[in-house]
Every structure is written in structure tokens, then in C-alpha cells.
Amino acid sequence: MAKRRPKLTREAIVASAIAIADAEGIDAVSIRRVAAELGARAMSLYTHIERKEDLFDLMADEVNAEILVEGELPGDWREAISAIVRRTREVLRRHPWLVDLVSRRPQVGPNGLRHGEQSLAALSRLRIEPEWKWRIIAAVDDYALGFVIREGMRQEGSRGYAWTQAERDALMRPYLREFIDSGEFPNLAPLLADGAPDVEGGDRADDDFERGLRWMLDGIARDLAL
Numbered sequence: 001m002a003k004r005r006p007k008l009t010r011e012a013i014v015a016s017a018i019a020i021a022d023a024e025g026i027d028a029v030s031i032r033r034v035a036a037e038l039g040a041r042a043m044s045l046y047t048h049i050e051r052k053e054d055l056f057d058l059m060a061d062e063v064n065a066e067i068l069v070e071g072e073l074p075g076d077w078r079e080a081i082s083a084i085v086r087r088t089r090e091v092l093r094r095h096p097w098l099v100d101l102v103s104r105r106p107q108v109g110p111n112g113l114r115h116g117e118q119s120l121a122a123l124s125r126l127r128i129e130p131e132w133k134w135r136i137i138a139a140v141d142d143y144a145l146g147f148v149i150r151e152g153m154r155q156e157g158s159r160g161y162a163w164t165q166a167e168r169d170a171l172m173r174p175y176l177r178e179f180i181d182s183g184e185f186p187n188l189a190p191l192l193a194d195g196a197p198d199v200e201g202g203d204r205a206d207d208d209f210e211r212g213l214r215w216m217l218d219g220i221a222r223d224l225a226l
Contacts, residue, residue: 008040010048014058018095021059026097029055056101061109063098066091068114073122077226078217080122084115085140085213092148099149128224136220143216147209 016037017029031052035042049055067088073080092098101107116137123133180189220226 008038008044008048010058012038013045013048013055014062017055017059018062021097022095026056026100029059031055053105056105057107057109060098060101060107061111063091063095064107064109064111064115066094068111068118073118075125077123077126078221081119081136081140082213082217084119084122085144088141088144089148089209092144093151096148096152099145099152126224126226128226132224139220140213140216143212147212151205 013034016034020029020033020037029052031045031049032042034055035045038045049058067084069083069087073083119137120130120133123136126133179185
């Protein structure tokens with residue numbers, strides 16, 4: 001007896017597309033590819049998904065659900081927003097294609113809105129205008145996004161960078177030595193003497209992330225007298 005194919009549903013389509021993107025990046029996702037993974041005809045997917053762009057939107061919103069912090073947020077605004085930012089980093093590292101996707105098209109779905117609502121809830125006890133709360137959220141989101149992009153560039157095989165740290169250093173060292181010896185970069189020279197600095201690499205990544213987040217929140221608190 002032939003093996004019965006699983007029922008084709010929107011949920012199964014989105015889950016398959018996310019699995020492909022996790023393994024190969026967002027550019028590997030197509031209606032034809034997802035259909036092949038599900039053992040279905042490409043045209044049959046259009047019963048559930050109107051366009052590939054709609055599939056991307058559904059994928060992003062599904063992953064945005066993972067960013068939501070479960071349970072009650074801490075009462076302190078700094079602890080609450082830090083919990084959300086840490087979760088954001090964790091999810092973006094698990095699904096790095098989301099960084100590429102949000103840079104191409106705005107992502108507004110139910111779970112994205114829930115993430116915004118939870119972030120505002122983290123700041124609900126602050127006596128500042130809603131606009132300033134949104135600016136705080138934008139700043140910490142930008143910090144998490146930028147940190148994850150830099151982390152991705154340091155990881156072997158991630159986002160098109162196939163070098164290990166050792167290979168990268170070996171390649172860069174002779175190139176940088178020429179600039180150091182020129183005397184044109186006296187402030188950079190101490191940092192570049194042994195190769196490009198590993199700002200967020202290795203075991204220091206978590207410490208660097210927490211330190212940078214603390215610096216940012218200290219600055220926000222000081223600027224807004226919180």
C-alpha cells in the first residue's frame with residue numbers, strides 16, 4: 001500500500017518553508033520547492049497561499065510568535081525590556097533569514113503586533129509619552145538586529161561567510177599589516193596589530209551582548225531621567 005501523503009494545510013506549508021529557510025536561507029524558498037518537500041503539486045499550494053510574498057509574510061509572523069516572552073514580564077522596565085531583547089536575539093539567531101526578509105519588505109502581522117504590544121507593556125510603568133516608549137523599543141530592536149548581523153558574519157557558513165575565524169585572521173593579517181606599517185592609522189594600529197578585532201566572536205558574544213545592552217539602557221535612563 002502506498003504511503004499516504006500528509007494533509008496539505010497552510011500550517012504545513014508555512015512550517016516547511018521555515019525549515020527550508022532555516023537550512024538554506026530565504027532565497028531557497030519558492031512555491032515549487034515547498035511543494036516538492038511536501039510531495040504536492042505546486043498549483044495545489046495556491047489553494048492555501050495566493051502569492052510567494054504572502055508565504056513570506058506568514059513565515060515571518062509565525063517566527064514572531066517565538067519572540068513573545070511567555071508568562072508575566074518582570075515589573076522593572078529594564079528587566080522586562082531586556083528579557084524581550086534577549087528573546088529577539090535568540091530567535092533571530094535561530095532564523096537568520098528573518099533579518100534578510102524584514103530588510104526587503106515591512107512585516108506586520110498578528111504576532112508582530114503582539115510583540116509590539118508586549119514591548120509597550122514592558123514600559124507601561126514609565127511616565128513618558130507613548131512616542132518615547134516607541135523610540136526606546138526601536139533603539140533596542142535595532143541593537144539586537146545589528147548584533148545578530150555581526151554575529152552571523154562571524155559564524156562559519158552563515159549568511160554566505162564560509163570562513164572560520166582562524167582562516168579569516170590568516171587572510172586578513174598580511175593585508176592589515178601593510179596599513180599598520182604605513183603609519184596612517186595610529187589609533188587603529190594597536191587593535192589591528194594581531195588581525196582584525198573579534199568584537200563579538202567566540203565565548204565573549206553573550207558578555208558583549210549584555211554589556212552593550214546595559215550601556216544602551218543606562219544611556220536611555222540617563223537621557224530620559226528614568
